[in-house]
Amino acid sequence: MTRTVLRGRVLTFLSEPQGLDDAASYRYIEDGAVTIDAGKIIAVGDYVADGDAEVIDHRPHLILPGFIDTHLHYVQSQIVASYAGSLLEWLNTYTFVEEQKFSQQGHAGAVAAAFYDELIRNGTTTAVAYCSSHPRSVDAYFGEAEKRNMLMIGGKVMMDRNAPEALCDTAQSGYDDSKMLIERWHGRARGLYAISPRFAITSTPAQLEASRALVAEHPGCYVQTHLSENADEITKSMELYPDSPDYTGIYEDYGLLGPRTLLGHSIHLNHRETAVLAETGSVAVFCPTSNLFLGSGLFDRERLTKHGVRIGVATDIGGGTSYGMLETMAEGYKVLQLRGQRLTPFNSFYMMTLGNARALSLEGTIGAISPGNAADLVVLNAAATPAMALRMATVTTLAEELFLLQTLGDDRAIAEVYVAGARAKSRLGGLAGQGA
Numbered sequence: 001m002t003r004t005v006l007r008g009r010v011l012t013f014l015s016e017p018q019g020l021d022d023a024a025s026y027r028y029i030e031d032g033a034v035t036i037d038a039g040k041i042i043a044v045g046d047y048v049a050d051g052d053a054e055v056i057d058h059r060p061h062l063i064l065p066g067f068i069d070t071h072l073h074y075v076q077s078q079i080v081a082s083y084a085g086s087l088l089e090w091l092n093t094y095t096f097v098e099e100q101k102f103s104q105q106g107h108a109g110a111v112a113a114a115f116y117d118e119l120i121r122n123g124t125t126t127a128v129a130y131c132s133s134h135p136r137s138v139d140a141y142f143g144e145a146e147k148r149n150m151l152m153i154g155g156k157v158m159m160d161r162n163a164p165e166a167l168c169d170t171a172q173s174g175y176d177d178s179k180m181l182i183e184r185w186h187g188r189a190r191g192l193y194a195i196s197p198r199f200a201i202t203s204t205p206a207q208l209e210a211s212r213a214l215v216a217e218h219p220g221c222y223v224q225t226h227l228s229e230n231a232d233e234i235t236k237s238m239e240l241y242p243d244s245p246d247y248t249g250i251y252e253d254y255g256l257l258g259p260r261t262l263l264g265h266s267i268h269l270n271h272r273e274t275a276v277l278a279e280t281g282s283v284a285v286f287c288p289t290s291n292l293f294l295g296s297g298l299f300d301r302e303r304l305t306k307h308g309v310r311i312g313v314a315t316d317i318g319g320g321t322s323y324g325m326l327e328t329m330a331e332g333y334k335v336l337q338l339r340g341q342r343l344t345p346f347n348s349f350y351m352m353t354l355g356n357a358r359a360l361s362l363e364g365t366i367g368a369i370s371p372g373n374a375a376d377l378v379v380l381n382a383a384a385t386p387a388m389a390l391r392m393a394t395v396t397t398l399a400e401e402l403f404l405l406q407t408l409g410d411d412r413a414i415a416e417v418y419v420a421g422a423r424a425k426s427r428l429g430g431l432a433g434q435g436a
C-alpha cells in the first residue's frame, strides 16, 4: 500500500477569479479526496472508499495547495520587529549588521532550520528567499530545503557598495560565487536559483553588468531584486544611475527584466515603468506587511493589473512582520481598502496559491491540486481559535469562511501541511502539531 488519500473539503483554483460570483475560477469538493503517490497528486475528486490506500481524514477542514511566498529574506529571521522610521534607516541600523553574522560557521544552518520550521508552521511550502552575501548562507538554505524535500528558490545577495565592508562582495567575486552556487544548487533536488543583486543602491554598474552576464549564461535561473519601495531609495538610485530614465530603467538598461524577474515592492511606478514591466513580463511583488511596517507606501494592484503587469504576493520577512500568508493577505486587503480597491477572498486565496505559482512560472508543478502536481498541501481549520469558532458559527458560505480564515487566522489555523506527500507540520515537534 503506497497510495495515501486525504479526505476533506478540497479547494483549488483554475484561473484568476473575476469577482465573488466567479464559481468557474475554482473547484470546490465538499467531500473530496486527494490521492497521493510517490510525492505527487495522482487523482482528485469525490471521496470513494479505497481499501488499498491509507486514508487520512481531515474533515471538516479545507485542503488547499500549499501557500507560496515570492519574496523574503531568511537571513533576517532574527531582526523581524525591529524599530525604525523607514527603509534606509532599517537597513543600516539592523539589516546590514545582522547579515554579517552569516560569515560565522554554524550560524546559517541554525537560522535556516528555524526559518523552515516557521514556513511549515504557517502553511508555506515554497518560498523565494534572499540569502546573505556569504556563499555558506546559500549552502545552508538549499541544504535544509533538500533535507525537507521542499521546492525552494533563492540566491546569494550581490552587493558591492553602500554597505559595511564585511558584507560587500565585488563585481567579480559576486559573479564567481553566484556562478559556483548556480552550478551547485540550481536543479539539484527541488532547488532553483535566483540571481540576486540586492538593489541599485548597493550594486555598482559593474555588478549589474556582471548580473546581466549571469542571466545570459543561466536563462533558467530567476532574478530577484528590489524596486521603488521608498521615496528616499528612489532619489538615491537615480543619483547613482543618472543616465537611466527612471528606477525600472536601471534594471532594464542592464538586461535584468523578464518573465523570471521578481521585483520586490514595485510601489511608486510611473506610466513608462508600468508599461516596461508589462512588456517584459516581469513580476511586481506585493509585500503588504512590510510596506505598512516600514511606511513605504500602498501597492497599486488595480493599476498594475489594468496595464497587464504580473503580480506576486509575499511576506518580505524581516521587513515584513509575519511568516503567514494568511496575515499577509489580511494586511494586503487593508492596503487595498486604503486605495479604494476591493480584493475578494477568492482572489486572496488564488494569489497565495495558483497566482504565485504562475508568478514563478511553476503552474503545472505547484499551486494547484491537480494530477501530476507535487503533493504540497495545506489543511486549514477555520475554527482554530475561540474567536474564529465564534465567528464560524455564523458563516454560511465558502467566501465567508475564506475571509474569516484570512482576517482572523494565523499559524493555529494551519491544521496540517504536506510536503511532497509527507506530513510536515505535525512532525515539527513541540506544540506545532496541535490541532491537526
Ligand code: GUN
Pocket: 073, 087, 091, 095, 198, 199, 226, 229, 290, 316, 319
Ligand atoms: N531593499 C534592499 N534590501 C532590502 C531588504 O533587505 N528589505 C527590504 N524591505 N527592502 C530592501
Ligand code: ZN
Pocket: 071, 072, 073, 226, 264, 316
Ligand atoms: Zn526584500
